Amino acid sequence: MTTKTMWNVQDETANLEAGFTLIELLIVMSIILIIMMFAVPQVLKLRKGANESSAIQTIHVINAAEASYNNGANGYACPLSILGGDPKAGAPTPQSAQLLDPALAATGMKAGYIFTVTCGSKVTIANQDVYTSYELIAVPQTVGKTGDKGYCSDENNVVKYDMAGGTNCTQQMQ
Numbered sequence: 001m002t003t004k005t006m007w008n009v010q011d012e013t014a015n016l017e018a019g020f021t022l023i024e025l026l027i028v029m030s031i032i033l034i035i036m037m038f039a040v041p042q043v044l045k046l047r048k049g050a051n052e053s054s055a056i057q058t059i060h061v062i063n064a065a066e067a068s069y070n071n072g073a074n075g076y077a078c079p080l081s082i083l084g085g086d087p088k089a090g091a092p093t094p095q096s097a098q099l100l101d102p103a104l105a106a107t108g109m110k111a112g113y114i115f116t117v118t119c120g121s122k123v124t125i126a127n128q129d130v131y132t133s134y135e136l137i138a139v140p141q142t143v144g145k146t147g148d149k150g151y152c153s154d155e156n157n158v159v160k161y162d163m164a165g166g167t168n169c170t171q172q173m174q
Helices: 005-018 021-074 104-107
Strands: 113-119 121-123 128-131 134-138 152-153 160-162
Touching: 021 113, 021 134, 021 152
Parallel strands: none
Antiparallel strands: 113 134, 121 128, 134 152, 152 160
């Protein structure tokens, strides 16, 4: 027969009270899941909005680069890659204008959007083709995930958008 001292009883009671019960853990996990149900869609919505704002800003940057290129070359750059180039490679050239971030110019992608420049009408001056217009298009990489709207612009610097995320830009930005 063993006799329990006061110290042994206190040690056993302390061991029983340490930690959380399974019910307590499940309640805490349920609360975290409920909070995430509301938070995750809002974070995705904020990300899409940020991507769309970035796309509009990038369109303005590309339009400014096209205007600068036109001032020096008497024509617009086509395709987009001509506006890029490595500044460490030497002076800018007509095929490497160094007016845009080289990564954007090379890939045409930034912040969930794909940017393309389509050549417009051209004239031939001194045996060289010179483009007198262009169309700039920005569409989401995944409509509904990286952005909802598609954006278009041209040499007139007017930005329009397509609510469906495509290239049918009919509504002008305010």
